[in-house]
Amino acid sequence: MSDIDEKDIHSFVDAVSVYFRQITGEKAEIRSAYLVEGGVAATTFDLTGYISFSGSFSGRVYFSAPRGMVRHLLLMMKEFNHAEEQLLDAVGEVANTIAGNARKHFGSDMEISVPVTVATSDGWLDTVVSPRSYVIMIKWKQYKASVVVDIQHA
């Protein structure tokens, strides 16, 4: 079981909501937040950005999204270069923003890394996250994405 609680998870949900509202002017639907255990999978999409935590917490937070959604987000930012490296930069920046905003709840003793980005295939998240991870499913327009919170007290 995770040693983080509902309020901790909610700080990430809030950060996701704020991100979409601020960047797109629209609300993202947070569809569910569930614990990865008992064979429940964490959904992986085309591109994933993640931030590692150190200090008072350890672990990672992942943002995984399909290319179509990332291109659409870039358009909302008036960014018309949609090369693969731009798309990866975008998922890294989303992960960074979500982690940075959530740190307000955890305190500045929680250090966050620079983003790491990966072009991911189906099931990748399940190979890297622990069974105590929480998955937050997001729906924005016709797209689905996931935020996986895999952190524990150090």
Next chain:
Amino acid sequence: MKLLIVDDSTIIRSRIARTLSHPKLAFIQVVGMAQNGVEAISLFAQHMPELVTMDITMPKMDGVACTEKLIQIKPDCNILVISALSDKATALKTLKKGARGFLYKPFSDEVLVAAFLELVSS
């Protein structure tokens, strides 16, 4: 006025640069873009800009250390920190190092324009 943009994200760097096409910011000219603190110091010494936007979490040298170095070089430089680290302690730390303003990510274009105008008017 000359502006140096410091952020490890290409998208954020180009977004900040694009915002400068706003008519109220026509007096600002981008003289360089750096993706980490080390690059920023080199470009800063080369151009001596009056304005800098500074990310915090970056590879090689973070924005807090970089802010301190830039202020040592040019104490009257106006540094606007733009970061996702939205806790008060981080903002205070950069302000103590000499930054003049702090803007939280994610931000809208309107908020960024207002932040630039406030920075230069102060």
